[in-house]
Amino acid sequence: xxxxxxxxxxxxxxxxxxxxxxxxxxxxxxxxxxxxxxxxxxxxxxxxxxxxxxxxxxxxxxxxxxxxxxxxxxxxxxxxxxxxxxxxxxxxxxxxxxxxxxxxxxxxxxxxxxxxxxxxxxxxxxxxxxxxxxxxxxxxxxxxxxxxxxxxxxxxxxxxxxxxxxxxxxxxxxxxxxxxxxxxxxxxxxxxxxxxxxxxxxxxxxxxxxxxxxxxxxxxxxxxxxxxxxxxxxxxxxxxxxxxxxxxxxxxxxxxxxxxxxxxxxxxxxxxxxxxxxxxxxxxxxxxxxxxxxxxxxxxxxxxxxxxxxxxxxxxxxxxxxxxxxxxxxxxxxxxxxxxxxxxxxxxxxxxxxxxxxxxxxxxxxxxxxxxxxxxxxxxxxxxxxxxxxxxxxxxxxxxxxxxxxxxxxxxxxxxxxxxxxxxxxxxxxxxxxxxxx
Amino acid sequence: xxxxxxxxxxxxxxxxxxxxxxxxxxxxxxxxxxxxxxxxxxxxxxxxxxxxxxxxxxxxxxxxxxxxxxxxxxxxxxxxxxxxxxxxxxxxxxxxxxxxxxxxxxxxxxxxxxxxxxxxxxxxxxxxxxxxxxxxxxxxxxxxxxxxxxxxxxxxxxxxxxxxxxxxxxxxxxxxxxxxxxxxxxxxxxxxxxxxxxxxxxxxxxxxxxxxxxxxxxxxxxxxxxxxxxxxxxxxxxxxxxxxxxxxxxxxxxxxxxxxxxxxxxxxxxxxxxxxxxxxxxxxxxxxxxxxxxxxxxxxxxxxxxxxxx
Numbered sequence: 001x002x003x004x005x006x007x008x009x010x011x012x013x014x015x016x017x018x019x020x021x022x023x024x025x026x027x028x029x030x031x032x033x034x035x036x037x038x039x040x041x042x043x044x045x046x047x048x049x050x051x052x053x054x055x056x057x058x059x060x061x062x063x064x065x066x067x068x069x070x071x072x073x074x075x076x077x078x079x080x081x082x083x084x085x086x087x088x089x090x091x092x093x094x095x096x097x098x099x100x101x102x103x104x105x106x107x108x109x110x111x112x113x114x115x116x117x118x119x120x121x122x123x124x125x126x127x128x129x130x131x132x133x134x135x136x137x138x139x140x141x142x143x144x145x146x147x148x149x150x151x152x153x154x155x156x157x158x159x160x161x162x163x164x165x166x167x168x169x170x171x172x173x174x175x176x177x178x179x180x181x182x183x184x185x186x187x188x189x190x191x192x193x194x195x196x197x198x199x200x201x202x203x204x205x206x207x208x209x210x211x212x213x214x215x216x217x218x219x220x221x222x223x224x225x226x227x228x229x230x231x232x233x234x235x236x237x238x239x240x241x242x243x244x245x246x247x248x249x250x251x252x253x254x255x256x257x258x259x260x261x262x263x264x265x266x267x268x269x270x271x272x273x274x275x276x277x278x279x280x281x282x283x284x285x286x287x288x289x290x291x292x293x294x295x296x297x298x299x300x301x302x303x304x305x306x307x308x309x310x311x312x313x314x315x316x317x318x319x320x321x322x323x324x325x326x327x328x329x330x331x332x333x334x335x336x337x338x339x340x341x342x343x344x345x346x347x348x349x350x351x352x353x354x355x356x357x358x359x360x361x362x363x364x365x366x367x368x369x370x371x372x373x374x375x376x377x378x379x380x381x382x383x384x385x386x387x388x389x390x391x392x393x394x395x396x397x398x399x400x401x402x403x404x405x406x407x408x409x410x411x412x413x414x415x416x417x418x419x420x421x422x423x424x425x426x427x428x429x430x431x432x433x434x435x436x437x438x
Numbered sequence: 439x440x441x442x443x444x445x446x447x448x449x450x451x452x453x454x455x456x457x458x459x460x461x462x463x464x465x466x467x468x469x470x471x472x473x474x475x476x477x478x479x480x481x482x483x484x485x486x487x488x489x490x491x492x493x494x495x496x497x498x499x500x501x502x503x504x505x506x507x508x509x510x511x512x513x514x515x516x517x518x519x520x521x522x523x524x525x526x527x528x529x530x531x532x533x534x535x536x537x538x539x540x541x542x543x544x545x546x547x548x549x550x551x552x553x554x555x556x557x558x559x560x561x562x563x564x565x566x567x568x569x570x571x572x573x574x575x576x577x578x579x580x581x582x583x584x585x586x587x588x589x590x591x592x593x594x595x596x597x598x599x600x601x602x603x604x605x606x607x608x609x610x611x612x613x614x615x616x617x618x619x620x621x622x623x624x625x626x627x628x629x630x631x632x633x634x635x636x637x638x639x640x641x642x643x644x645x646x647x648x649x650x651x652x653x654x655x656x657x658x659x660x661x662x663x664x665x666x667x668x669x670x671x672x673x674x675x676x677x678x679x680x681x682x683x684x685x686x687x688x689x690x691x692x693x694x695x696x697x698x699x700x701x702x703x704x705x706x707x708x709x710x711x712x713x714x715x716x717x718x719x720x721x722x723x724x725x726x727x728x729x730x731x732x733x734x735x736x737x738x739x740x741x742x743x744x745x746x747x748x
Contacts, residue, residue, distance in 0.1 A: 201748055202581070
C-alpha cells in the first residue's frame with residue numbers, strides 16, 4: 001500500500017482506521033443465519049422481483065422479516081438487491097415492492113437503474129439506496145454525481161484498481177463498497193448480452209446463463225479485404241475464399257472468457273488502508289458451507305488486523321480454509337493490474353469444492369462430551385471429519401461412536417436432518433459446522 | 439407537414455462523412471477512441487472541426503461519441519476536450535457515464551446530451567430521469583422489442599433514437615481475452631494485431647453457423663453480433679410512432695456498403711414523409727443491400743420480434 005499512499009496527492013490524508021463492513025451474500029433464510037452467525041456485519045439477499053438472480057431461492061417478505069429479526073440480535077443489517085435494468089413492463093409495481101421491503105425492515109436496496117433509485121427516494125426516503133456495481137462506476141466524478149443525487153454508498157465496478165479507489169476516497173466523502181471475494185463477470189458489468197443472443201434469456205434481468213464460461217473456437221477470416229468487415233487500405237486476402245482459418249490446434253484448449261474467482265484475503269491491509277468501507281463477498285447461489293467458511297475467514301482476518309495493525313500477518317490456515325470451499329482457482333482481479341492469461345480458466349473446470357458440509361451442531365453436553373448433530377450429508381464411523389465455527393472452533397477427529405435419537409448405536413448417518421449424538425474430541429457449540437472431504 | 443426523421447450514421451473519416459451525406463444521412467456520429475467506444479475511425483481535433491464545417495454547410499448535425507466508461511485518468515483530459523467540442527461547434531455528445539454529463543453541463547451547456555448506455559438504455563422512466571438531468575435524447579438498447587420501443591416512445595419526454603441497421607456489440611470486457619488466450623496456447627501474437635481489421639471471430643460449439651466477430655483495442659475486448667439488424671421492411675412502424683432518429687451502425691462495414699444502406703433507408707423515409715397514407719415498403723429497396731451483404735452474416739430483425747425470458 002505504501003507505494004500508493006506515499007504519492008504526493010495522498011500525503012496529509014488520514015489513513016482510514018475504521019473497521020470496514022463485511023458484507024455477505026445470503027441466497028435463502030438459512031444462509032442468512034449462517035452468514036451473520038459466522039461474522040457478517042450485513043447480508044444482501046434477493047426478493048421475488050427486480051433481482052439479478054432469477055433462478056435463486058429468493059426471499060418472500062415473510063422470510064425477509066424473519067431474517068431482519070435474526071440479524072437485529074447480532075446488530076447486523078439486511079440489504080436487498082434490486083439490481084436489474086428495468087424494462088417498461090417492470091415499472092408498475094416498483095413503488096409497492098419498495099414499500100414492502102421497507103416495512104419488512106430492510107436497511108438498503110442495491111440498485112443500478114435510476115427508474116428504481118428515484119422511486120425509492122421519493123416513496124421510502126428512509127430506505128437507503130446503494131448504487132450497484134452494475135453501473136460500472138470507475139471514477140470520482142461519477143461517484144460524486146450519485147452522492148449529489150443523495151446516495152450514501154456506491155459499489156464500484158470490478159475494474160477499479162486500488163489506486164483508483166484511493167483517489168475516489170480522497171475526492172468524495174461517501175461510502176465505497178467493493179467486491180473482495182467470489183466469482184466475477186469477465187465483461188464490464190451489464191455490458192454482456194451473450195445470454196440474450198444465445199438463449200433469448202435477458203442477462204440484465206437475471207437470465208444470465210453464463211455463456212462466458214462456455215467453450216468457443218477462435219478463427220480468422222481468410223478473406224481479408226474481400227470480406228465485408230474490411231475497410232479500405234487493408235491487407236489482401238490471406239487465403240482467398242477461405243472464410244474460416246482456425247487459430248488453434250487440435251490439442252489446444254478451447255477459447256473462453258471465464259474468469260478465475262476473486263480472492264483478496266492476502267491483501268486485507270491494502271483494502272483497509274485504502275479506505276474501502278464495505279468488503280463484499282459474491283455468491284447468492286453458493287452453499288451454506290461456502291458462505292460460512294468464507295465469511296469466517298475474512299472476519300478473522302479483519303479482526304486480527306484491527307487488534308494489532310502493526311503486527312498483522314496473514315495466517316496460512318485462513319487460506320487453507322478458503323480452499324476447502326473454493327471451486328475455482330483464485331486471483332486478485334483488477335486491484336493491482338489488468339488480468340491476463342493467468343487469470344482466466346481454459347482447463348476443464350473442477351466444479352465441486354473439496355469438502356462437503358456434513359452436519360450442524362445443535363447442542364453440546366460438556367459432562368459427557370457428546371454433541372447433537374443434525375445430518376446434512378452422509379457420514380459414517382471411522383471417517384475423518386473437521387469441526388469449525390465462528391468463535392475459533394477448529395479441530396479434526398475420527399468418528400468413533402454415534403447414536404440415533406432412540407439411543408441406538410449406529411454405523412452410518414444416512415437420513416437428511418436426522419439428529420445424531422456423537423462423541424467429540426473438543427468442545428463445540430450450537431451453529432458449529434462439521435465438514436468432510438469427499 | 440409530416441414529421442422529419444433524422445438518419446444517423448457512424449462515420450470513420452472525412453471522406454465517409456462526405457459520402458454518407460451524399461447518400462442521405464442527416465446526422466453523423468464520430469469520435470475519438472479515447473472517449474468513444476467501437477468507432478469506425480479516429481477523428482483528430484482538426485478532423486472534427488472539418489466535419490462540423492462540412493455538416494453545417496449541408497444542415498447535417500455532428501454528434502460526438504463519448505460513451506466510454508470513464509476512469510479518473512480520463513477525467514483529467516475531459517474538460518479540455520469538452521471545451522474544444524464547444525468551440526468546434528458539435529451539435530451533441532452521446533454519453534453513458536455521469537461524469538460526461540457533469541462536464542458538459544459545466545463547460546459547454548450549449549452542447550446537447552444524448553444518453554446512450556448501450557444495452558442498459560431499456561425503459562422510458564430512466565430515459566426521462568436522464569432527461570431531467572439534461573439529456574435531450576435516448577439511444578435505446580438494441581435488445582428491445584418493437585412493442586417495447588413503441589411503449590417507450592409513447593411515454594418519452596425526450597427524443598428517441600433506434601438502431602435500424604448493422605451489427606451490435608454483445609460483450610465488452612476491459613480484459614484482453616484474445617491476447618490472453620494466445621499467450622496461454624504458447625503462441626503469443628507477434629506485433630499484437632488483434633484489432634477489428636484482423637477479421638477474428640468466435641464460433642460456439644452448438645452454433646457452427648454463427649460467427650461472432652471479436653477484437654481488441656485500447657478499451658479492451660469486444661464481441662459483436664453474428665447477424666446484422668435490418669428493419670427497413672417495418673421502418674414505417676417506427677416512423678408512424680414518431681421515433682426521432684434512426685441509426686445505421688456502419689461499424690466494421692465498407693463505406694460502399696454503408697452508402698447503399700443509407701440510400702435505401704433515405705428512399706423509404708422520403709417516400710413516407712412525402713405521403714404517409716399511401717406509403718408501401720418496396721422489396722426492391724432491399725436488393726442493393728442484399729447484393730453487398732456478407733454471405734456469412736444474415737440480415738435479421740434482431741430483437742424486434744423475439745420474445746426474451748429471464
